[in-house]
Amino acid sequence: MALVPDIRITDRPFDPEAEIATLRRNSPQTGGLVSFTGLVRSESRRGAVLALELEHYPAMTEADIAGYAQKVTAHWPLAALLAIHRVGRMTPGEPIVLVAAASAHRRAAFKAADCLMDYLKSRALFWKRETTADGSAWIEPVARDYQDADRWSL
Amino acid sequence: MVDILFFGKLRDIAGGGERRIALSEPARIETIIAIIAETDDLLGSMLADPSIKCALNGVLADRQAIVPDNAELAFLPPVSGG
Numbered sequence: 001m002a003l004v005p006d007i008r009i010t011d012r013p014f015d016p017e018a019e020i021a022t023l024r025r026n027s028p029q030t031g032g033l034v035s036f037t038g039l040v041r042s043e044s045r046r047g048a049v050l051a052l053e054l055e056h057y058p059a060m061t062e063a064d065i066a067g068y069a070q071k072v073t074a075h076w077p078l079a080a081l082l083a084i085h086r087v088g089r090m091t092p093g094e095p096i097v098l099v100a101a102a103s104a105h106r107r108a109a110f111k112a113a114d115c116l117m118d119y120l121k122s123r124a125l126f127w128k129r130e131t132t133a134d135g136s137a138w139i140e141p142v143a144r145d146y147q148d149a150d151r152w153s154l
Numbered sequence: 155m156v157d158i159l160f161f162g163k164l165r166d167i168a169g170g171g172e173r174r175i176a177l178s179e180p181a182r183i184e185t186i187i188a189i190i191a192e193t194d195d196l197l198g199s200m201l202a203d204p205s206i207k208c209a210l211n212g213v214l215a216d217r218q219a220i221v222p223d224n225a226e227l228a229f230l231p232p233v234s235g236g
Contacts (some may be wrong), residue, residue, distance in 0.1 A: 140234050
């Protein structure tokens with residue numbers, strides 16, 4: 001039976017620990033669970049961060065991520081794959097993204113979570129604007145983000 | 155009518171996320187960019203940059219694609235999530 005990844009975009013704050021606990025309870029046969037939580041930084045190259053705004057394209061973004069997540073589940077033997085991504089206005093310390101992968105063995109879970117996170121960082125359809133005391137600026141991926149994403153060929 | 159959507163930095167330059175333009179006949183995406191450039195130099199030159207991707211009715215499209223009437227055309231600048 002094909003695993004259906006759980007992909008969600010939300011404009012509301014979410015609780016990564018509660019989501020991971022639910023995933024763990026729902027995957028009793030799992031040998032390991034890897035998760036990554038991305039948080040809004042308090043400092044950037046432009047100074048102290050006051051706010052971060054994320055926008056997406058509702059007609060495409062979630063479906064596009066779900067399509068890529070299906071490739072991830074086809075590539076590694078997973079028991080569960082979850083991604084939650086915030087949009088809207090956030091302040092430092094708030095969770096932006098949660099990726100979690102469960103598998104019988106750790107290697108698949110680590111790799112799947114790493115791969116899906118690289119996709120969210122530099123390929124998925126999100127646009128990010130950072131506000132500091134100097135005003136707002138759109139943030140684009142750095143070369144390193146693209147190199148990270150290029151490590152995977154699914 | 156064609157609904158045009160701008161995201162990220164393009165929204166700021168366009169002065170809003172949406173525009174609607176009337177076409178007398180179906181046109182290529184590159185032609186629509188040229189029409190926009192007639193009244194908005196800066197936005198037109200940004201849209202012409204190859205780093206900007208185009209989506210037609212929710213599917214990535216190249217600039218030679220024909221935009222039918224009642225289509226939704228989105229311009230997508232370089233993305234950044236996480």
